[in-house]
Amino acid sequence: RQGSKPQSEPPRLSETIPFVSNTWQFITNKQRFINRVRKALKSSPIVSCWLGPLKIHFVTGGGNVSIIFRSSFTSEPWINRIQKYAAGYTSTDLQKFAEDKSGGLSLPRKGTKSPPPPPEKRIWHAMHRMNEDGLMNEYSVTTFTRTYQVFFNEHISKFPVGEWDEDVQIFAFLKRSMAIAATRSMLGHRIMDLYPDIVEAFWDWEQYGETLAFGIAEWLNRRAVAARNKFCGMCFRWYEIACQEYDQERVGDNVRVGEWEPIFGSQMSRGHVRWMKNFDFSDRTIGGIFALFSFGLHANTIPIGTWMLIEIIRDPDLYRAVQEEISQTIIKGHTCSEFLDYTKLASLPLIQSIYTEVLRLHVQILVTRTSIEPVKVAGYELPRGSVLQAPTAVPHLDEEIWGTPEHPAHEFWAYRHVELKEVRNATSQTSQQLEFSMKGRTASYFPYGGGFHICAGRKYAKCEILTSVAMIISRFDVEFIEWVKSDGSRSERSAIDSTGNAVATHPDRDMKVRWRRLW
Ligand code: HEM
Numbered sequence: 001r002q003g004s005k006p007q008s009e010p011p012r013l014s015e016t017i018p019f020v021s022n023t024w025q026f027i028t029n030k031q032r033f034i035n036r037v038r039k040a041l042k043s044s045p046i047v048s049c050w051l052g053p054l055k056i057h058f059v060t061g062g063g064n065v066s067i068i069f070r071s072s073f074t075s076e077p078w079i080n081r082i083q084k085y086a087a088g089y090t091s092t093d094l095q096k097f098a099e100d101k102s103g104g105l106s107l108p109r110k111g112t113k114s115p116p117p118p119p120e121k122r123i124w125h126a127m128h129r130m131n132e133d134g135l136m137n138e139y140s141v142t143t144f145t146r147t148y149q150v151f152f153n154e155h156i157s158k159f160p161v162g163e164w165d166e167d168v169q170i171f172a173f174l175k176r177s178m179a180i181a182a183t184r185s186m187l188g189h190r191i192m193d194l195y196p197d198i199v200e201a202f203w204d205w206e207q208y209g210e211t212l213a214f215g216i217a218e219w220l221n222r223r224a225v226a227a228r229n230k231f232c233g234m235c236f237r238w239y240e241i242a243c244q245e246y247d248q249e250r251v252g253d254n255v256r257v258g259e260w261e262p263i264f265g266s267q268m269s270r271g272h273v274r275w276m277k278n279f280d281f282s283d284r285t286i287g288g289i290f291a292l293f294s295f296g297l298h299a300n301t302i303p304i305g306t307w308m309l310i311e312i313i314r315d316p317d318l319y320r321a322v323q324e325e326i327s328q329t330i331i332k333g334h335t336c337s338e339f340l341d342y343t344k345l346a347s348l349p350l351i352q353s354i355y356t357e358v359l360r361l362h363v364q365i366l367v368t369r370t371s372i373e374p375v376k377v378a379g380y381e382l383p384r385g386s387v388l389q390a391p392t393a394v395p396h397l398d399e400e401i402w403g404t405p406e407h408p409a410h411e412f413w414a415y416r417h418v419e420l421k422e423v424r425n426a427t428s429q430t431s432q433q434l435e436f437s438m439k440g441r442t443a444s445y446f447p448y449g450g451g452f453h454i455c456a457g458r459k460y461a462k463c464e465i466l467t468s469v470a471m472i473i474s475r476f477d478v479e480f481i482e483w484v485k486s487d488g489s490r491s492e493r494s495a496i497d498s499t500g501n502a503v504a505t506h507p508d509r510d511m512k513v514r515w516r517r518l519w
Pocket residue numbers: 075128131135296297298300301304363365367368447448449450451452453454455456457458460461503504
């Protein structure tokens with residue numbers, strides 16, 4: 001359609017009560033809503049509907065999705081919404097974001113008033129730089145691969161060697177242990193000393209992320225607002241104390257780029273502090289900024305790590321295969337707290353395939369962009385300000401792209417992203433080896449979004465998830481006992497996706513296992 005005469009209005013998603021029933025279904029049963037969108041997108045690559053006051057255009061198809069990742073689109077209005085409702089930024093601070101029209105790129109956006117502000121005063125650009133320095137920079141990532149391992153090991157080492165523990169729930173264990181280890185790695189020890197229950201406060205707020213972001217009136221959403229204010233308040237009070245101690249003890253004098261220290265933790269956290277001071281944010285906004293950062297850090301990595309473990313544990317042959325593959329990464333003569341070679345781990349074919357497969361199945365985000373100029377998508381001319389969403393579930397579950405006769409696309413298959421390759425050794429003998437391969441399907445796979453706003457934490461996420469999974473599998477014998485509901489009672493069925501709140505879906509049942517530490 002791209003070359004032909006543009007059409008005026010994309011087809012509408014059907015609804016029984018105009019402007020009401022789609023919105024209602026989105027809020028009350030998002031899964032069913034997305035399934036209807038998926039069905040509609042089979043007949044047209046673009047479908048529109050009203051969700052509350054917003055007109056949304058859902059799009060699919062590699063070409064159309066890549067259009068929304070271009071610079072004629074932005075995530076800024078969407079991010080503003082999350083900042084305002086889910087994280088409670090003040091209106092004065094939101095105004096600072098709204099007033100900066102120059103965008104995040106190094107070059108100010110077309111139409112920025114002349115002369116443009118200096119780079120350090122362009123709020124979106126400075127935020128992007130902070131994310132790049134703290135999350136993509138090689139030093140920061142290397143530090144994280146080490147600190148995370150050391151802190152996660154503290155949770156593993158609590159289990160005595162050789163003794164079976166009969167009551168471990170995988171999701172519950174990871175929700176605490178991964179969250180604490182990642183918090184210590186990114187924000188330092190001080191926050192955990194001040195608030196030992198901060199992880200519980202985080203999950204309490206996290207469950208309301210989406211209802212808050214919707215901007216429902218606060219009096220209708222009191223619990224969510226209270227949970228948000230509690231967690232954001234903790235973040236702010238820690239920040240205040242940490243700033244004083246950091247300055248008094250002159251910690252900064254001895255910290256090198258990328259290094260970890262106990263008060264603020266990582267380069268990323270110190271970068272936040274500089275950025276916040278530069279824009280003189282209020283107390284409430286500062287709490288919200290650290291809260292949102294924690295959301296990025298935990299809300300998706302922990303469910304994805306859980307799904308990986310669930311899939312591996314429920315299949316004893318796969319468990320053994322993964323255990324054997326991971327054994328190559330154990331550093332000889334290691335200290336017990338840091339024993340995995342992460343670079344090797346991240347390139348193992350089977351573990352990468354499982355990671356890719358779990359992201360494919362359990363990331364269900366509507367990647368959202370607003371057009372900053374008139375655009376043409378799937379043959380339709382859309383005005384400036386149009387909101388487009390690309391649901392990952394549409395390409396990620398497409399039978400034609402991912403399915404095989406034995407392994408349909410909606411099922412987990414650990415070996416979907418590997419190929420057997422013939423390799424020759426130094427003495428010309430051949431053998432078969434697994435190799436990780438997306439088999440040319442990357443355009444139909446975007447769990448981390450894309451373009452300029454692609455997830456800045458994707459390297460951290462992969463590290464945190466693979467490290468946690470590998471540390472457990474290499475050091476435990478694990479046996480499945482049963483599925484349990486959130487109250488701990490037995491469930492007759494296994495876990496399925498609960499209605500998603502963030503990007504990755506939570507399992508709606510936990511897996512109860514017995515495990516024994518091997519070393
Ligand atoms: C499995 C884990 C994760 C998944 C699936 C995930 C997914 C995503 C997605 C889909 C987006 C929106 C991208 C877009 O609009 O194109 C995003 C944005 C972002 N994520 Fe993640 N994320 C994960 C982990 C993390 C972690 C661990 C961090 C931080 C340490 C993080 C930090 C961010 C940030 C800062 C952004 C905003 C980027 C921008 O707007 O420029 N994420 N993430």
